[in-house]
Every structure is written in structure tokens, then in C-alpha cells.
Amino acid sequence: MAHTLRVSHSEASSTADKCENVLEALLYVGAGTLLVVEVFLLAAGVLARYVFGKPLVWSDELSSILFIWLAVFGACIAFRRKEHMRMTSFSAPAGERTRSFLDVMAIVLPMVFLSLALQSAYDYAAAQSFMTMPALEISGAWRAAALPVGLLLMWVFGLLELIRHQHFVSVCWAVGLSVAAAYGLYLCSPLFAELGKWNLAIFFVGFVSAGVFSGIPIAFCFGLATVAYLQLTTPVPLMVLMGRLDEGMSHQILLAIPLFIFLGFLMEATGMARRIVEFFASVVGHRKDGLSYVLVGAMYTVSGISGSKSADIAAIAPALVPEMRRRGESDGEVAALLSATGAQTETIPPSLALIAISSAAGVSTSALFTGGMLPGAVMGILLCWYVWWRKRGSEATGGRRSSFREAMRKLAMALPALILPFLIKSAVVEGVATATEVSTIGIAYAIVYSVMFGGGVTWSTLGRIFVRTTSLAGAILFIVGTATSMAWALAQSGFSQDLASAFLHLPGGAITFWIVSIAVFVVIGSVLEGIPAIALLAPLLLPIAKGLSINEVHYSMVIILSMGIGYFAPPFGIGYYTTCAISGVEPNAAMRPMLGFIAVLALGVAIIAAVPWLSTGFLH
Numbered sequence: 001m002a003h004t005l006r007v008s009h010s011e012a013s014s015t016a017d018k019c020e021n022v023l024e025a026l027l028y029v030g031a032g033t034l035l036v037v038e039v040f041l042l043a044a045g046v047l048a049r050y051v052f053g054k055p056l057v058w059s060d061e062l063s064s065i066l067f068i069w070l071a072v073f074g075a076c077i078a079f080r081r082k083e084h085m086r087m088t089s090f091s092a093p094a095g096e097r098t099r100s101f102l103d104v105m106a107i108v109l110p111m112v113f114l115s116l117a118l119q120s121a122y123d124y125a126a127a128q129s130f131m132t133m134p135a136l137e138i139s140g141a142w143r144a145a146a147l148p149v150g151l152l153l154m155w156v157f158g159l160l161e162l163i164r165h166q167h168f169v170s171v172c173w174a175v176g177l178s179v180a181a182a183y184g185l186y187l188c189s190p191l192f193a194e195l196g197k198w199n200l201a202i203f204f205v206g207f208v209s210a211g212v213f214s215g216i217p218i219a220f221c222f223g224l225a226t227v228a229y230l231q232l233t234t235p236v237p238l239m240v241l242m243g244r245l246d247e248g249m250s251h252q253i254l255l256a257i258p259l260f261i262f263l264g265f266l267m268e269a270t271g272m273a274r275r276i277v278e279f280f281a282s283v284v285g286h287r288k289d290g291l292s293y294v295l296v297g298a299m300y301t302v303s304g305i306s307g308s309k310s311a312d313i314a315a316i317a318p319a320l321v322p323e324m325r326r327r328g329e330s331d332g333e334v335a336a337l338l339s340a341t342g343a344q345t346e347t348i349p350p351s352l353a354l355i356a357i358s359s360a361a362g363v364s365t366s367a368l369f370t371g372g373m374l375p376g377a378v379m380g381i382l383l384c385w386y387v388w389w390r391k392r393g394s395e396a397t398g399g400r401r402s403s404f405r406e407a408m409r410k411l412a413m414a415l416p417a418l419i420l421p422f423l424i425k426s427a428v429v430e431g432v433a434t435a436t437e438v439s440t441i442g443i444a445y446a447i448v449y450s451v452m453f454g455g456g457v458t459w460s461t462l463g464r465i466f467v468r469t470t471s472l473a474g475a476i477l478f479i480v481g482t483a484t485s486m487a488w489a490l491a492q493s494g495f496s497q498d499l500a501s502a503f504l505h506l507p508g509g510a511i512t513f514w515i516v517s518i519a520v521f522v523v524i525g526s527v528l529e530g531i532p533a534i535a536l537l538a539p540l541l542l543p544i545a546k547g548l549s550i551n552e553v554h555y556s557m558v559i560i561l562s563m564g565i566g567y568f569a570p571p572f573g574i575g576y577y578t579t580c581a582i583s584g585v586e587p588n589a590a591m592r593p594m595l596g597f598i599a600v601l602a603l604g605v606a607i608i609a610a611v612p613w614l615s616t617g618f619l620h
Contacts, residue, residue, distance in 0.1 A: 016163040019160055027073055030069075031466065035070060038066050038067065038258075043441075044056065045059040065136075068146045071258075072146045076150055085475055087215060101173060107158050111158040112224065117242070126141070200490065219475070222479070222482035223482040223485065226489050247481075250477075253365065254355065260355075263439055266447070269450075269465060271453075272446070273302050273417075280293075292324075292337055293387065296344070313578070317338060336597050339576050340568065342575055347561060349373070354372055359535075360539050367619055369425055369428050374614050374615070378604055378614055420445055486536060503516070504548070517555070521537070521566065522562050522566040525562065541559070556615075561608065569598050
């Protein structure tokens, strides 16, 4: 009997693998095609508007349709590849049996959310079929159908994963507990009706926290908490939630996210980052602390190209970390400095955090891009000072001093790469192109750079870049969508007004508000990561900041940097563990040196909060 069960499970797993591979291949082709078409469509729009003076009136609508499909396909790919953002600090050290159970729950609970939302997504798409897009003159269902299709595909991927899972008992327990919990909550709905605003703490603090710390993907924690709150405590139909999910995922400014991620991976593949590092190393690399300065400067420059912290670190680490080790730097020091520079450069345009706060809170992208440069520089100067102070008695050795001629040669090689960040910033700040449009200029520039300077981008490399781009972008956009839905539910409950009243009546006024805001974003940033924290909290807190006469750009810079500290701070910060993995360092080795860097970063945030001019001095 047991042998028969094993054979049946093996056959089912084989069938699941085949189905999964077919669906995965179709998604890769579809998402890659959509990404390429979006790049060409936006580039055509820029040319038509600024070169020929005849804007393509239909391009925005077509771009919107393609974008929502790209976002949901990317979310499906991220689900299949298990790349949706999740916190594993607590689940990873657990025993094998517990970890296996939690991994199964990380599939089952998202499937519960998908099951609850699927019918509403279909109803939403059906309702949109009565709307006609004015420029293209086609039904809105062409666009809205992306949601039910995407949710269904993720549910199918989850089912196939459960079918081929090796621990059948864990699957049964996870499914059984999820069903029992859902039924128990349904039975308790009369009780929830009597609790009033305590439900906000139960669902949006208790449920979300339990899910996040258990390793459930953060986007689905947001989604489940919002669905449970709406279904059990309000008469609001879930179709309204689908509208908020659509709005959160497909805001036009967010199209810059997949395009800048794509640009970042192109930059890595073409060798732009390597040439920038080589130039900086030729200038100060001979000093015993020189490569640390190179790391700070290179991260500052590269962040201006990619916008993605993961892409920045992955581009810089291979070029610097081995040489820093050869010169006697400890693994912990290297990983700690790399993490600190990741937090330092959060405000360097075109940071995805800047784009997210522009979308979530309506702050001018141009103002954010202008205001982000100087705070990042201040943080970099403080890090360089701290490196100098620490390295005074270090036994690390310096390198060979480059000749002036050699430095100029490396400058000539790096100059085309160094131009790109200034091209991006200038185009947005001067109003030549939007943040979304300028990403296509950067992509075209990177392609030309690869052709002229031999970046070595092959078709297979390009295919991998497409997959990495769509997966990362899909994970980000889906979490923004669910965070937007959750923020909307909080706003509808009256929480926004209560929060504003509480903050406005804090003793100490603006100073206390600053302290609380910094603390909140450090903590939330370590648990929820940057973009979901911004999507959730920025629309709630920025109006309060305005009420206290705090400039919105100044406030944005401080909360983004605070969030970056949390994201890269052990023991919870996911960015810290990502950095350790990229640099090949055990996380425990970097925790002690990281404490000093966190203190310096906190000092930098305090200085920037106290001196508004650092964020607003160059605004028009």
C-alpha cells in the first residue's frame, strides 16, 4: 500500500512538474515580450512628443494595459520562484520539521487569499467591461482581466507546488489548520462586530505580525488581513478591494520600477559598475582605507543608475570585495560597510523608494529627485569619516598607486558610465521627460554602451535579465497593490483621522513627531521592507507633517533614510542578510561592526532632520 502511494505521488509530482514548466515558459515569454514592448512604446512616446511635436494620444492607455499585465505576470513568476518578499529571520533557524511546516504555510495561506479574492477579481473585470477606453475605444475588460488571470495562475502554481511537496503530512496539517482557522473566524464574526476599532489591532497588527514573523510573503499578509477585516467586520464588497489593488499596482509612475530594475541589471551586465569602481580605485585605492572610500563613492554613483538596492550591491560587491579581503579587511567589516552604503544611498535618484513615495503620497518626482542628492552625500561623508576613524590603527594594507596617465585612461573608460546618472537626473529635474520616460532613455543608453564598449550582453544573458526584472518588479508591485488596499481600508475605518489627531497632540509638537516618525520607520522598515512601508504609511503621515509645517520633501528624505537603516540593520533587516549573501559573509560575522555603522547612519538622519536646507536647498 505504501509502495503504491509512493508511486502515485511520484507520478503526480512528475505531471505537476510538466504543467509547471509549460506555464512557466509561457509566463517568461509573455512577461519578457511585454517588457520589451513597454520600452519601445515609451521610447516612441518620447520621440513623438519631443522630436516630432505630435504626442501619441493612445500611448498612455496602451501602456497602462500592458503594465498591469506585466505586473501580474511578474507577480506570478515571483510566486513560482518563491521570490515574493518574506521575513525568514525566525523561520530559518527553526528545526527541519517546523521549517517545513512554515514553508508549506507560506504556500497555503497565499492560496487562501487568492481563493477569496478570485471571484471578486472576476466581478471587477466584468464590471470594467462596461467602460470604454476613450483613446483606444476598447473595453476596459482588456485591462482589468489581468487581475483574475494573474490570481488564478498564482493559485495554480501553489496547487502544483503542494502536489509535488515531499512532506505530505505537513501539507495536510497546513490545509486543515487554515480551513479550521477560516471557519473559526467566520463563527466569531458577531463578536468582531461588537469590538469596533479594536478590530484594527486584531487584523492589521495581530494578523499581519503573526504572518510576517512566520515567514508568510508580506504581500499576502497584507491581503489576507484586509480581506478578513472587510469580510468579517464591514459590509464592503471585495470587488472594491480589487479596485484598490488595481490602482496600487498600476499607477503610471510605478511603471518606472520595472524599467529602472531592467536598467540596473543591464548596467551590471555591461560592466558599467565595474569601470566606475576601477576609476575610483585608481584615485584613492592605494590608501589602506582607500577601497572603503571607493565602495562609498561607487554605491553613491551606481545608485543613480539602477534605482534597485539589490542590483547596486550585486554590481559593486564582485568588483571590490575580493580585493578588500586580499588587503586584510575582515569579512564582517566588508559586509557591514556594504550594508551601510546600501542604507546611505536610499535617497539617490532614481531610487525606487522615491518613486514609490511619489506614487503613494503625490509628492513631485522632480522635487524628490532634486532633494535626494545632498542627504545621500551627507550620509556618505559621515561614513567616510567613520571609516577613517576606525582604520587609523588598522593592519590593512594599501595597493599600488596608479600613475596620472593610468588614472586618466580609466576615467576615459568610466566616463560614459558616469554620465548616465546625471543624464537621468537632469532629464527629470528639467522636465524633459518623466521618471518613467527617462528610464527608457537610460536603457537605450546602456544598449548603445554595450555595443560600443563591449559589455558582453548575450541573448541568454538578456533572457535571464528579463526573468529577474519581471520577478523582482512583480513582487514589488504586488506588495504595493496589497499595501494600498490595506491603507485604503485603514483610511475608511477612520484610523487616518485618529492617527492625525494623536500625532498632532503629541507633547513637544514637531520635534516629538520627528522622533516618533524616525523610530516608526526604522522598526517598520526592518520588518516590512522599504516600499511596502512607504505605500502603507506615507499617505497617512505626510498630511500630518504638512499640518506641522514640515516640508514634504524634507520629511520624505528623513523617513526614507530611517527606513533604510531598518532594512539593513540586523537582526531583522532583510537587506542585511541579502548583502551578506551577495558578499559571501556569514551574517553573525558582520553584526558587531554593523552596530557602529548604524550609529553613524542614525547621526546622519538626525542631522538631516535638523537641517531642512539639506533636503530643500536646491528646490526651485
